[in-house]
Amino acid sequence: MTQPTTPHPPWYREVSRSQWRSMFAAWVGYLLDGFDFVLITLVLTEISKDFGLSTVQAASLVSAAFISRWLGGAAVGALGDRFGRRAAMVTSILLYSLGSFACGFAWDYTSLFVARLAIGMGMAGEYGASSTYVLERWPARVRGRASGFLISGYYVGTVLAAQVYEWVVPHWGWRWMFYLGLVPVLVALWIRRSLPEADEWEAAVGERGTRPNPFRPLFATPARATLNVVVMAAASVSLFCVFTPAGTGLVPVLALVATLCIGSLAVQLGGRRGWLLYLSLLVTVFAAFLYSWPIQALLPTYLKTDLHYGAGQVTDVLYWAGFGTVVGCWVAGFVGDRLGSSKAYAITLLASLAVVFPVFATRDSLLLLGLLLFVLQALSAGISGLLPRYIGGHFPTGSRGAALGFTYNVGALGGAVAPVLGAKLAEGMPLGTSLAVLTSGLTLVVIVLVGFDVPGRLHHRLNPDLPRDHLAPGASLTGTGPAVGAGAGAGTQEAVPPVR
Numbered sequence: 001m002t003q004p005t006t007p008h009p010p011w012y013r014e015v016s017r018s019q020w021r022s023m024f025a026a027w028v029g030y031l032l033d034g035f036d037f038v039l040i041t042l043v044l045t046e047i048s049k050d051f052g053l054s055t056v057q058a059a060s061l062v063s064a065a066f067i068s069r070w071l072g073g074a075a076v077g078a079l080g081d082r083f084g085r086r087a088a089m090v091t092s093i094l095l096y097s098l099g100s101f102a103c104g105f106a107w108d109y110t111s112l113f114v115a116r117l118a119i120g121m122g123m124a125g126e127y128g129a130s131s132t133y134v135l136e137r138w139p140a141r142v143r144g145r146a147s148g149f150l151i152s153g154y155y156v157g158t159v160l161a162a163q164v165y166e167w168v169v170p171h172w173g174w175r176w177m178f179y180l181g182l183v184p185v186l187v188a189l190w191i192r193r194s195l196p197e198a199d200e201w202e203a204a205v206g207e208r209g210t211r212p213n214p215f216r217p218l219f220a221t222p223a224r225a226t227l228n229v230v231v232m233a234a235a236s237v238s239l240f241c242v243f244t245p246a247g248t249g250l251v252p253v254l255a256l257v258a259t260l261c262i263g264s265l266a267v268q269l270g271g272r273r274g275w276l277l278y279l280s281l282l283v284t285v286f287a288a289f290l291y292s293w294p295i296q297a298l299l300p301t302y303l304k305t306d307l308h309y310g311a312g313q314v315t316d317v318l319y320w321a322g323f324g325t326v327v328g329c330w331v332a333g334f335v336g337d338r339l340g341s342s343k344a345y346a347i348t349l350l351a352s353l354a355v356v357f358p359v360f361a362t363r364d365s366l367l368l369l370g371l372l373l374f375v376l377q378a379l380s381a382g383i384s385g386l387l388p389r390y391i392g393g394h395f396p397t398g399s400r401g402a403a404l405g406f407t408y409n410v411g412a413l414g415g416a417v418a419p420v421l422g423a424k425l426a427e428g429m430p431l432g433t434s435l436a437v438l439t440s441g442l443t444l445v446v447i448v449l450v451g452f453d454v455p456g457r458l459h460h461r462l463n464p465d466l467p468r469d470h471l472a473p474g475a476s477l478t479g480t481g482p483a484v485g486a487g488a489g490a491g492t493q494e495a496v497p498p499v500r
Contacts (some may be wrong), residue, residue, distance in 0.1 A: 328382015
């Protein structure tokens with residue numbers, strides 16, 4: 001005779017006041033992150049006019065923050081694995097806020113590009129640090145909701161930036177938008193003083209006195225350390241040249257060099273058991289950015305140049321698009337908890353294809369365009385609220401910060417390619433058409449990769465004895481592994497040896 005199951009209490013009662021407070025702090029960090037990061041897309045036309053930039057140069061300023069993300073995500077994530085999620089959150093906020101402040105003092109294209117690199121490192125660190133912090137503090141059964149709520153903060157920040165743009169730029173100019181970048185420093189100080197450490201990290205790492213060294217596989221011997229420092233430098237220089245005029249005529253070769261260098265790092269970090277998981281996640285996230293970032297990066301430019309909208313109209317449209325993404329993130333969290341992250345991705349993205357081309361066919365109705373963008377971004381960009389939950393579930397606690405930071409932010413280079421690719425396609429067709437083609441085509445790719453969890457399936461075929469989801473209810477905290485290397489980031493259940 002089967003025993004009746006005890007019903008779960010309402011989900012919001014499972015989350016304690018302290019956990020809600022942690023969510024709010026991380027959410028505000030994401031909001032300010034989104035505010036600082038999206039500023040460049042809002043003032044791109046003003047900056048181009050002041051500095052005399054071409055369309056491709058202007059688009060590369062959006063790409064600049066992505067170039068440094070792979071390094072920032074890994075470094076700040078490793079800091080979080082070794083010293084705690086809270087310390088990593090504070091570090092990331094300081095990086096992107098000071099970088100944004102520096103943008104206000106830029107005197108030419110190069111100085112602004114360099115400041116954007118600092119923003120990219122901080123943004124990358126914020127994504128990994130805050131997401132692991134919240135996921136490891138909230139109850140396992142509602143971690144999809146935690147992921148969706150958290151990511152919505154970024155898009156609230158983009159909506160807020162659009163509102164501030166309308167108030168500030170016409171009166172004081174574009175530089176004052178960046179001077180506001182110092183505001184997040186206050187949030188960092190508050191986080192440092194008032195928030196507890198993530199429960200799961202504390203239980204798996206902090207209380208045991210262990211200090212995981214996520215980069216140990218890269219620096220195991222002096223010879224390997226020297227080689228990998230050269231590899232990192234080669235990857236960084238290649239990416240810089242790819243997205244600036246310095247690499248004119250050599251872009252295919254430089255892109256190949258960067259791909260091989262970063263791929264070799266991924267293979268070493270994944271180790272014998274996890275290298276395929278690392279590489280497949282890089283490809284998956286790269287495709288996810290390629291489908292979503294052409295619209296996010298170039299929509300303001302499309303509205304101003306192709307539809308000839310003024311600042312107020314652009315703000316109105318971006319408000320609807322951003323609000324749609326926020327609502328989409330919230331809904332994605334509930335759907336992900338019910339259906340699973342992969343299935344929720346596939347269904348939602350498939351539905352988004354119905355409105356991609358209507359968005360760019362609408363020209364004369366501001367209200368209709370706003371409504372269509374609301375629906376598109378809710379279905380298309382909103383589902384990205386599940387990405388932290390999806391990626392983080394592939395890795396155990398002791399390596400989750402560095403592994404999530406590395407795989408997500410290397411894949412985020414797709415966001416660097418997207419606006420440049422959109423601008424290039426626009427040289428042979430209308431900008432709106434190029435955005436629609438890129439978005440719809442690459443959405444189908446992501447439906448296959450994430451919807452069928454190709455990275456997880458490939459990894460499980462190599463390692464059938466390892467758990468499929470480290471963030472699921474009942475997952476063991478012993479699955480910390482020796483940081484990222486030797487397959488630990490790929491789900492090993494071995495304990496972390498002390499590395500002091």
